Amino acid sequence: MSGLIYSLCALGLVMIGLYGLARAHHGLQQLLAINVMSAGVFMLLLTMAARHPPADAVPQALVLTGIVVAISALALGLALLRRLAAEEAESHD
Amino acid sequence: MLDAILTLLILALAWHCVRTTDLFEAIVVFIALGMLVALAWTRLQAPDAALAEAAIGAGLAGALLLASLRQMPEMSATRAPGAKTTGLGWFWWGLWGALGLALVSGVAAIQTTSVSLMPQVQAHLSDSGVTHPVTAVLLNFRALDTALELAVLLWAWMAQKQLFVPGRQTVYPLQGQVLKTAVKALLPLMVLVAVYLLWRGSSAPGGAFQSGAVLASAWLMLWLAQLPGLSRKQGGMRLGIQAGWLGGVTVFLLVGLLGVFQGAGFMGYPPDQAGAWILLIESAAALSIGLLLASMVLVSMPDFQEGTL
Amino acid sequence: MSSSFWPLAVLMSSALPGLVIFFIPETRRTLRSLLNIGAALVKLQLVVLLLLGLYAGETYHWQWSLMPGLTLALKVDALAGLFLILSAVLWLLTTLYAIGYLEHSPHRSRFFGFFSLCVSATAGVAMSANLFTFVIFYELLTLATWPLVVHRGTPQSLAAGRVYLRYTLISGSVLLLGAVILHGLVGTPDFVPGGYLADQGVATVWLWVVFVLLLIGLGVKAALLPLHGWLPKAMVAPAPVSALLHAVAVVKAGAFGIVRLVFEVYGIEFASEIGVTDLLLVLAAATIVYGSWRALFETDLKRRLAFSTVSQVSYVALGVALAGPFGAIGGLIHIVHQGVMKITLFLSAGNYAETLGIHKVSEMSGVGQRMPWTTAAFTLGALGMIGFPPLAGFVSKWYLGLGAWEAGANWVLAVLLVSGLLNAAYFLPLLYRAWFGPPPPAWPQPKTLSRVFETHGLLLFPPLITAMLVVLLGLFAGLNIATLGWVQWLIHREFGL
């Protein structure tokens, strides 16, 4: 039962993230939306892992790897945004 | 019951996070979302992922976001939210809905199948050198994925180094000794926790990622307290930091190559030595992850100047 | 050396030097050039040895299981050999040309590094033994070519780069989607002559969906009709890049993918049975006519050539879609012949631009008197494109015509005829103008490049060599070592047609 609830939650997160990505007006919003989506994907993997006890370790390891990749991407995206902002500020000066 | 409430809270926060036009608020909500998601994952019997999400996905990501926020332009007034939707609006909504339906049906289809790799994992667990299945998958069965992931982390950091712009803002100077004293007292404890998490990873939830996250926050605290820490000015420290950045991937690949010569194949270890090699790799990986994550947060600080790393 | 070593060696012979080149300081020109040319020669040597081995019946296969059901696999079969030898020869020539072309421009290490990676990705596309590997190298090719397209860093080239990325990344994800669906349906076995989809009991609807998805993914690079928009825009790249993109790397990767898709995934008989080849045939025919038509009205020389590429690459798809031995021979030959002809044209156009600053068709008046050798090469390339016997282009068009006749598709014959006329209509006036038009009172002198030749030696000889190839490939088409002989052998051996 709880597995079903959480897979719905995961779908909800993906859809909300997608919606946010489409309506984002700021780079930061886009990054947040993408991360909301990725949280949904991770959760979906974990619900699939938890269908039968004991929980499947392979999707869990995938999620662990995914979290680190996601933060790398987030940090890179933020660095790009900072650079963009700095260059725009420079061109306005 | 708890699950339902948690789900509703998560969805509400996610909705708010993408709806709000206040960027600061969006970030704060995002951090809270990360915490709740971590909680949900403990409910899904995934303590490893929950630990990592709380520390990295909420904690360090939050620090990154908040530090970057101050260096960004405001939401531009010209592209104000709520601008008139074009005639295509309905089309996109339709597409969005169709995708949602497709996902629902896909997930429903998955629910009825029952493919699990766990029996295979458990069958080989005794040969893996560790007793915790997640660690066995990460560092033995799918070691290549983890090595590549470290490479991604390193690559992302190198790209950020190239994109670096020196911080322009001044930050209020630190007053008093409270933070310094506290950090001095807490630092040994944090290192201890990091080592403990690393050691524990072989038999229970924990491991290089979680340990690396703790190390990263230790280093960040050192920097925040303006203590003489790992800065480039100090002699061989610079070389040490660079070695730390590269260490995770390098050690991983070297041990992986060793497997070729020992006849266990690339990224394979002989069962009797597996435990030792995994511990070695994990130590290097934790150090690398910690250094890389902390470096990423550091360069995003509004007052960070080049030459410190 | 085991036979699994060779595919990797071919891949590494350009990838490793490429990676090293990134770290060579900008000023070490000789070192970089030596490394580059050396690598190109080694690669050519390897590929020739491979082809000889292949002819002697050797098989080359390398694979590495990434996870159960998903294997990274490389193989060298006759089809891959065709593409490999094309890329190896033209890489050597364009490298020489690029060394001369970029003599005084900045960021040369970056340029040559990505240039080498681009060729490695092309080799990977050629040798991919299954769809999964193919998709990976196909994407790597996109990533390796983008820095080349935007190399100059001007706002114009950055804008073109954005368009390029938008097209290729979207198509890449569509390709991935198609590959994933196919993987879900039947898994990802190796490419097999005759295809692996027949008798799998997959619903025709799914076969169509997958085909369309994969065709969209491949069609962008191959510049099929609604998806060709990036190609003329990417003309802002330096001339050697345009030459490589158009003749070998990008468009050919798309066309080559279509060949693999139809011949070795679906199987030609099965594909025509479910009717997907008809879709391909119509798209290819439309693209051929449309590209030629647009080329007629372009006043910019490179853009005219770009639309000509749009048109000419679809000959490959057309030949494949005709679903008969002659059509297949024509299409496959055209992979090589179009490459050789097009690279001649682009290198010559680059010479005009670099030596005299000529970019427009109207400025070419009388250029034949100032640069006779370059113009001679250009003329051979253009005549080949039109299909003048006995040049290279004639051979492929002849077989395509035979294929259309054999398939009973008379309208395709009409398309070929119209396209040939249009080709003549946009090339012949140009040639006339170049040779017989009145030269301007004084030629602009942007650079004095050479005292001996009409332009820098490194710029002059590559197009001359390829122009010779255009003649030789046409004249000696019947020999075993020529393209026609090879392709006939290939078709006979691998497809039993």
Add this chain to the structure above:
Amino acid sequence: MSWVMVGLDWLGAGVIALGVGFFVAGTLGLLRFDQSINRLHALTKADTLGLGLVVFGLVLQAPGLAVGLKLIIVWTLGLVSAALVSHLIGQSLCSQRQEEP
């Protein structure tokens, strides 16, 4: 002796509920107060007490000494970090106020 355990369990539950009440009050303060200093006040006071009560309740229910000790360590660390963080926030608020009077 089992009635002692049951009693401790119930006592623990009650203490935890009390702690939760303080958490709710603290959160309410965080949401309702308009100035950062006030919010900080609500959070540090109420949440520290709330955390203390929750931990205490859990200690009463703890199955063994080791778990109880771990909980107490958690509580101590929580206290230290809360004090430290509120000190830092307060300090930055102070400097901010001095800068823009």
